[in-house]
Amino acid sequence: MSDSLVLASREGPVLTLTLNRPAALNSFTGAMHEELRAALDAAAASGEVRCIVLTGAGRGFCAGQDLADPMVAPSPAGEPPKDLGRTIELLYKPLVQRLRSMPVPVIAAVNGVAAGAGANLALNCDLVLAGQSASFIQAFAKIGLIPDTGGTWLLPRIVGRARAMGLAMLGDKLSAAEAERFGLIWKCVEDAALADEASKLAQRLAAMPVKALAATRHAIDGAQHLTLDQALDEEATVQAELGRAHDYLEGVAAFSAKRAPTFTDR
Template sequence: MTYQTILLDHSGHVARITLNRPERLNSFTRQMHGELSDALHQAADARVIVLTGAGRGFCAGQDLNDRAVAPGEAVDLGETVEESWNPLVRRLATIPQPVIARVNGVAAGAGANIALACDLVVAARSAKFIQSFSALGLIPDSGGSWHLPRLVGQARALGLALTGEPLSAEQAAAWGLIWKCVDDDALDAETDKLAQKLASLPPLGLAAIKNLVRTSSQRTLDQELDLQRDEMRRLGFTADYREGVAAFLEKRSPTFTGR
């Protein structure tokens, strides 16, 4: 597929996907959803995926012009959510690779919630997260009403969703909404450093960590302990575990193959 609304770049074990509609703050159209879905498929052989936006914003959510609906006309928003946003959130949650959101500017509406659906969020200090739904009489979709209370608690989730007030990246990090806030001029270096670190680690172990943490709320403590036992048994028989132990004992850098 030839992309018109995103950019895809492979460098080593890292795939970088850039939402590329800067003139519209990288707001999503149906075409962008299709291209991003294809890019995530093309990045299946990468060990780490970085998702970011071109220009001065990360993503402003849904491009309202894409629906081509005249003011005052009714539109089935549930269809857009079911066809485009829900599959994307599910994809980000279930692909085995760690996904890093590099938030370079405003992340609003579904754009904010797509960032929060990623595994790690690194944001520039000038970035802002805005739950802009209430001003339109809507709810935080794209996983927002699920992620927000789990990340920051009910009181703060309600405050963000009901008021739509912008939340600075610094405050988002202090609240535990995102992994890290960095100075604007350090965003590229910090994101690249994190991506390279993850890419150097055993991919099977990272995939297992992602799966266990993301699904732990579905299990009781006893079920979790049993699953931990099973995963430790499985991972203990991998070549990567043997390589990690050998490298530690031999005082050398390990080379992991994902086997």
């Protein structure tokens, strides 16, 4: 296995990023944050990447923060406590912002446990596929913390306040099937089919107008803070921009000619 903490492989327009600390269930360290951010930045800058799949090596997706990492490990007696807020500001906040601003769709292929920051890492992706044996755990309350990595924003918007409070306060394990039933994820699939299903979905998205897909993410997220009239105004603004782009003209031409479109905007 490579020494890299994030493995990258590309199949045509689809880039797969694999968190690679399998012995620690791919829990986060500062170094893994740096490699993941760098890989996402490189993908954002590459015109050849049109969809990303994020997954984990071994038997887990991501168990959240590695509590032995020097940035967060409790200080010895007599020393000042660690500033966890600084860790959020330096590592987790930029990671979430990078994911939510990617110019291409991002799929989480969740294999095994996704706990704490690992669960919310997955939920910040555009579509979440999970193997049947996968699980999602908002583990923060078990160590005296609140959901981070965008969890306080994401959970009530995805599943409603009642379920968000239950998941966050109790920290119970939620199976992939239950997560699908809750509307927390897009789909639960057989474990053996996860990689293939994620690949097929990624190739499908990569062939679509990815600029419009990224704009869809931005518009849907942004509309959570708007009135209906404001959302209608924002739709008009974004639609005006997309309507001048190649992909709209190509989509209409292909529809009229009854042929498959070739989308290239990004």
